[in-house]
Amino acid sequence: MNVNHHPTLEPAFVLNRRPYRETSLLVEAFTAKSGRVGLVAKGARRGKIPLAPVLEPFRPLLLSWRGSGELFTLTVAEPDDSVCSPRIWSVKSGFYVNELLLRLLRRHDPSPDIFEDYRQVLKRIPVPGQEEPALRIFEKRLLAAIGYGLSLDQDAETGRPVEHEKSYRYQPGRGFVEDHGAPCISGDFAITVRGGTLIALGRETLQGSEQLREAKHLMRTILRGYLGEAPLASRMLYR
Amino acid sequence: MTDNTLIEHLVTSLRCLPGVGPKSAQRMVYHLLGRDRDGGRILANTLRAAMDDIGNCRLCRTFTESELCALCVSESRDPSLLCVVETPANVAAINRGTDYNGRFFVLLGHLSPLDGVGPGHLGIDQLKKRLDTGDIREVILATGSTVERQATAHYIAEFVRERGILVSRIALGVPLGGELEFVDSGTLAHALSGRGEYR
Ligand SMILES: [Zn+2]
Numbered sequence: 001m002n003v004n005h006h007p008t009l010e011p012a013f014v015l016n017r018r019p020y021r022e023t024s025l026l027v028e029a030f031t032a033k034s035g036r037v038g039l040v041a042k043g044a045r046r047g048k049i050p051l052a053p054v055l056e057p058f059r060p061l062l063l064s065w066r067g068s069g070e071l072f073t074l075t076v077a078e079p080d081d082s083v084c085s086p087r088i089w090s091v092k093s094g095f096y097v098n099e100l101l102l103r104l105l106r107r108h109d110p111s112p113d114i115f116e117d118y119r120q121v122l123k124r125i126p127v128p129g130q131e132e133p134a135l136r137i138f139e140k141r142l143l144a145a146i147g148y149g150l151s152l153d154q155d156a157e158t159g160r161p162v163e164h165e166k167s168y169r170y171q172p173g174r175g176f177v178e179d180h181g182a183p184c185i186s187g188d189f190a191i192t193v194r195g196g197t198l199i200a201l202g203r204e205t206l207q208g209s210e211q212l213r214e215a216k217h218l219m220r221t222i223l224r225g226y227l228g229e230a231p232l233a234s235r236m237l238y239r
Numbered sequence: 240m241t242d243n244t245l246i247e248h249l250v251t252s253l254r255c256l257p258g259v260g261p262k263s264a265q266r267m268v269y270h271l272l273g274r275d276r277d278g279g280r281i282l283a284n285t286l287r288a289a290m291d292d293i294g295n296c297r298l299c300r301t302f303t304e305s306e307l308c309a310l311c312v313s314e315s316r317d318p319s320l321l322c323v324v325e326t327p328a329n330v331a332a333i334n335r336g337t338d339y340n341g342r343f344f345v346l347l348g349h350l351s352p353l354d355g356v357g358p359g360h361l362g363i364d365q366l367k368k369r370l371d372t373g374d375i376r377e378v379i380l381a382t383g384s385t386v387e388r389q390a391t392a393h394y395i396a397e398f399v400r401e402r403g404i405l406v407s408r409i410a411l412g413v414p415l416g417g418e419l420e421f422v423d424s425g426t427l428a429h430a431l432s433g434r435g436e437y438r
Contacts, residue, residue, distance in 0.1 A: 016353045016354075018354065022257065022258070053384075053385075053423065053425075053426075054423065056385060056386050056425075057386045058386060059425065079423060079424055079425065081424050091386055091387075091389070091390040091393070092352075092390075094386075095352040095353060095390075098353065099352070099353055102353070233352055233353055233354070233355050234352040234353060
């Protein structure tokens with residue numbers, strides 16, 4: 001898609017930004033209709049009313065831009081006061097989701113569903129008890145949106161429905177296969193998980209510390225296969 | 240002017256200074272060469288000495304040519320108050336503009352998870368050691384209010400509290416001489432939630 005001019009304001013979030021030249025910012029934004037875009041905010045760090053304080057991660061914004069090529073020029077940025085701004089005190093998880101989007105979404109690839117999911121996960125991260133399940137649901141939906149959806153209710157080998165009490169082994173690119181306790185092929189992706197966890201993840205009803213722990217481990221393993229070698233910076237830092 | 244001459248080299252070198260573009264760099268060079276060679280020599284010598292000899296204070300990490308900076312050595316400052324800031328420039332600003340009379344700790348940056356800047360870059364171990372000396376009664380967080388800087392404050396506050404030390408944070412809000420209608424909604428929310436008793 002060739003976005004040469006975008007005169008209307010589009011709902012967006014800043015995923016990351018860094019200083020660019022002397023007074024500008026380079027902004028990685030996630031927008032409702034245009035997906036991820038790279039924007040140069042000229043003079044954002046100086047001037048009478050600098051834009052930099054507005055261009056903050058996790059804050060609902062309205063943006064417009066112009067230009068062509070890989071980087072656009074930001075023309076308008078204002079806070080979207082029609083949407084409640086999530087208050088994220090412990091921003092660890094917020095940076096983590098931002099990094100997932102930066103690593104897994106390509107620029108100029110619209111994904112309106114993920115935009116809505118992103119909005120939801122930001123809302124739920126600060127709510128006590130909701131952070132972990134919300135992150136797992138977001139990870140699952142993000143994988144589906146980029147074409148790596150998981151089939152969580154079916155045994156990939158037999159086609160039979162996944163059963164609560166059975167154990168399943170994850171096979172990259174294929175899905176989940178019932179684990180009969182056979183010696184497992186060692187490697188990064190050798191992971192087994194209970195059927196109940198798969199079903200709950202599929203229905204988005206994860207609960208209890210055991211299920212959440214299993215689901216977290218599972219999603220981390222699966223995501224590692226798509227994120228490649230470089231570890232997630234947002235995860236490494238706090239260890 | 241041809242490339243690779245000393246003049247050209249000097250112009251390029253001056254451009255490492257913030258706010259100095261090719262034109263102003265050239266003006267500086269011609270000024271020094273034409274009118275103030277002595278000033279230029281003093282500048283060159285001082286610059287070299289400063290770059291070679293100025294390091295970081297062993298206690299607070301601010302710039303100093305000694306092992307300890309003047310603020311850490313000073314007997315008249317309250318050793319039970321520790322103000323955590325991002326840069327040596329912040330130390331100078333607080334010293335100049337306020338009557339704060341405690342000690343400082345300089346992070347020399349802020350957490351920036353997506354750019355790979357973590358606690359290890361901010362002297363956090365050093366800060367923890369400082370807290371463990373038992374002299375400190377209150378830690379004042381004076382980092383800025385961007386998301387990354389708030390994350391930095393949050394991160395520090397957690398381990399300060401664990402040690403049973405009081406943590407406070409500088410107030411965020413409406414600027415002096417400011418009108419409410421020009422204050423953005425985020426700042427306004429902070430100002431309201433951090434309101435104080437009217438005195
Ligand atoms: Zn010092």
